[in-house]
Amino acid sequence: MTTLFTDRLWNRVEPVWNSYLEHPFVKGLGDGTLEQEKFKHWLKQDYVYLIDYARLFAIGSSKAEDLDKMVTFAKLLHGVLDVEMDLHRNYAAEFGISKEELEATEASAITTAYTSYMLNLSQRGGVENVVASVLACEWSYNFIGKSLAKWPGALDDNFYSSWVEMYSSNEFTELAEETKQLMNQIAEGKPEQELARLEEIVVKTSQFEYMFWDMVEKKEDWPVNAE
Numbered sequence: 001m002t003t004l005f006t007d008r009l010w011n012r013v014e015p016v017w018n019s020y021l022e023h024p025f026v027k028g029l030g031d032g033t034l035e036q037e038k039f040k041h042w043l044k045q046d047y048v049y050l051i052d053y054a055r056l057f058a059i060g061s062s063k064a065e066d067l068d069k070m071v072t073f074a075k076l077l078h079g080v081l082d083v084e085m086d087l088h089r090n091y092a093a094e095f096g097i098s099k100e101e102l103e104a105t106e107a108s109a110i111t112t113a114y115t116s117y118m119l120n121l122s123q124r125g126g127v128e129n130v131v132a133s134v135l136a137c138e139w140s141y142n143f144i145g146k147s148l149a150k151w152p153g154a155l156d157d158n159f160y161s162s163w164v165e166m167y168s169s170n171e172f173t174e175l176a177e178e179t180k181q182l183m184n185q186i187a188e189g190k191p192e193q194e195l196a197r198l199e200e201i202v203v204k205t206s207q208f209e210y211m212f213w214d215m216v217e218k219k220e221d222w223p224v225n226a227e
């Protein structure tokens with residue numbers, strides 16, 4: 001039986017992703033105790049993160065070698081812009097934050113570093129760089145959503161239950177699964193050296209995910225006020 005490339009990746013990233021479930025921000029989402037000001041910081045930073053993240057799927061669509069993959073990238077692009085970002089717009093409305101205000105958020109140092117890393121790799125490489133860059137994002141949020149959904153009370157009516165519902169939903173699971181499938185198709189037949197390089201991209205983006213959770217927990221922007 002051949003192992004899928006994503007099974008190999010899972011063995012590598014599992015300890016990093018398990019550490020997300022121990023992170024105070026993620027735990028606060030699961031047990032409903034997260035401070036709303038911290039969540040607001042996530043909401044704004046994540047919105048501008050997702051704008052650049054969506055660009056990656058557009059780059060993927062333009063670099064895809066066949067129509068099927070072009071369509072999958074386009075579907076994933078729609079998933080970010082019209083499904084996932086609706087969650088953010090709905091939460092923002094509860095805080096009295098407009099769409100325009102969300103969009104005008106200045107990206108923090110970590111947000112900038114993370115999106116710049118993925119955009120750089122995707123622009124200078126082929127479609128394999130694009131899918132390796134986006135994979136941990138989609139898959140790890142689905143992993144977190146499904147893990148938190150099993151926590152007692154996480155899906156009961158509380159401020160963060162829509163968050164857990166969204167990232168554990170069948171619709172989001174399908175987007176994560178399509179991203180994994182795309183990774184497996186693109187990895188097929190690639191030499192070991194190339195697979196190892198792609199694996200490192202997934203490990204680095206997984207590390208960036210941890211840094212993002214830490215950044216929102218600490219409500220960080222940039223280290224020195226330069227106003």
Ligand SMILES: Cc1ncc(CN)c(N)n1
Nearest residue numbers: 046049050137138141212
């Ligand atoms: C930082 C981050 N990583 C992943 C996801 C899930 N697309 C997200 N919304 N934000």
